[in-house]
Amino acid sequence: MIRKISSAFCALFLTFSGFAQEVEYTEYDLDNGLHVILHQDNTAPVVTVGVMYHVGAKNEVEGRTGFAHFFEHLLFEGTENIARGEWFNIVAANGGSNNANTTADRTYYYETFPSNNLELGLWMESERMVHPVINQIGVDTQNEVVKEEKRSRVDNAPYGKIIYGTGINHYMFKKHPYKNTVIGTMADLDAAQLDEFKAFFDKFYGPNNATLVVAGDIDTKDTKEMIKKYYAGIPRGPKVESINIKEESITSTIKAKEYDSNIQIPAKLYVYRTPAMNERDAYVLDMISSILTDGKSSRMYKTMVDDKKEALQVLAFPRSQEDYGMYVLGALAMGETPLETLGSSIDEEIKKLKTELISENEYQKLQNKFENNFVNSNSSVQGIASSLATYHTLYGDTDLINKEIEIYRGITREDIKKVANEYLNENQRLDLDYLPTPDSE
Missing domain, CATH: 3.30.830.10 (Metalloenzyme, LuxS/M16 peptidase-like)
Known part of the structure; x- marks a missing residue:
């Protein structure tokens, strides 16, 4: 179906005119449950390919905190067709940039390329979804990366416990997984076995728990064909149940x-x-x-x-x-x-x-x-x-x-x-x- 969104250029006059020029976007589902959103804007030869997985820190089990954030790093390690350590090199060599981020509720990966590399971006994200290499070398490497991130951003950063919630969350939530923090604890990650990481991926990183977005200098019809080529054959993952945990009201300071x-x-x-x-x-x-x-x-x-x-x-x-x-x-x-x-x-x-x-x-x-x-x-x-x-x-x-x-x-x-x-x-x-x-x- 076709929707409307506000153009950033004309929206600069919103305060005075009360309306903005509109552009179109299209969204649809593949048979495997992958939700696709396309936004065509041919004003500059740039395109962003992003995949948001509906998995965050709240989906982790007690004693295994930090998994979702860990996967933000682990899924850059490589795939069956992208050699270990080559992900960033491929992106940079093709004029692109990339990043990822994790919250308590979702994880988002994206690449921005010159638009003639759209197909490369779609292929790389499909590789991440269906062919990641999850092995002990990658787990050990990223474990050290996450530990250093925790030291620099939380443990050794002024007010880091406030910014990242380690000094707040556990007071505000007693039942809901929001009581934990996105970065988790290093003890939990150290204790986890390789099979647990593989099981976490199998449970949460299927196409039916993901949204693929392509925005920028594209042809919608051609892009749909590329998406069909790289994503339609990916098997549906297990159904992910929503978190439904109610907290008691706070009634005293x-x-x-x-x-x-x-x-x-x-x-x-x-x-x-x-x-x-x-x-x-x-x-x-x-x-x-x-x-x-x-x-x-x-x-x-x-x-x-x-x-x-x-x-x-x-x-x-x-x-x-x-x-x-x-x-x-x-x-x-x-x-x-x-x-x-x-x-x-x-x-x-x-x-x-x-x-x-x-x-x-x-x-x-x-x-x-x-x-x-x-x-x-x-x-x-x-x-x-x-x-x-x-x-x-x-x-x-x-x-x-x-x-x-x-x-x-x-x-x-x-x-x-x-x-x-x-x-x-x-x-x-x-x-x-x-x-x-x-x-x-």
Whole structure:
């Protein structure tokens, strides 16, 4: 079927004109369950081929955390027809670039090539899907790579436990696998046997658990023929059951302390459990985050950094996820400012959102900002490919790439007040003091 999405060029005028030029995309299913989305844009000779697998950290079993992220690395090792260590060389030699990323909910691989190498990109991703070589040499090699990534990004990075959730998740979730982190534990990966890695691949990396996106300088008819050639014969994998684990509501404040030997500046953090990413309230929380801390004109920055000079920096970000989200709100202390003082100031700003409507001027600035964010997210074929895959895989509605901005446009000042009252309550949060370890002070 044919859908419409907004052109990035004309969308630059959305704020003023209220509409944008539209381009077409097509989506369909192969008999083996592979969902295909094609976006044709012949303005530049570039094409992105991406495959999103509906598997992330939440699909791992207890005691084997980190598998999905591990496979983000392992599936670049090589295939039956791509020699070990040659994946990146092939891409670079053909003028391309590639990457992959993993969340709690999905894993995404992509290549961007000059458009005359479209078939190469399609072949390489089909090789990853059907012919990967999973052996002990590859597992041992990538185990060391992941360990180094964990050391550099989490263990030895200032505030790494907050950024990557190792200091938060287990407080917010007791039953759901979101209690674990995407990178997992090295003990779990060390203990895993080769057969377990092979079984994980067989369970989750079939075409029926994947979305293939091709965006850019293509001919839709020719591309369909190439996709049929390389993907139609791949056998369907086992059915992947959805995670359906319900958490009990948080009804009293969770008070905790976490220590980090990499920091000198303590932080006060409030963390709230929030709705799934496809619920309207999650979009409202995005806007609340922007009101509070997005830029030097935000409320918390002006009050706590500029006026009171009690915070060195402020932060607020929703961690959107498929089943539940988290909303992290906090500040880094300036000088000897007590964390209790930071907490009181944050609560004052939350109270204002709960009791007063934001001004019409602030509301219009907020709408303009989200219009601009929407344009930027789809300003390249690489961004469009990622968005198309995400909207289909995690939201179940590819056309959100066109409609999502309407959700933000429909959020009112009254909605912002209502959602603040529903979710940003003292008895529904983690109250976390994030401190330097005593030895580092």
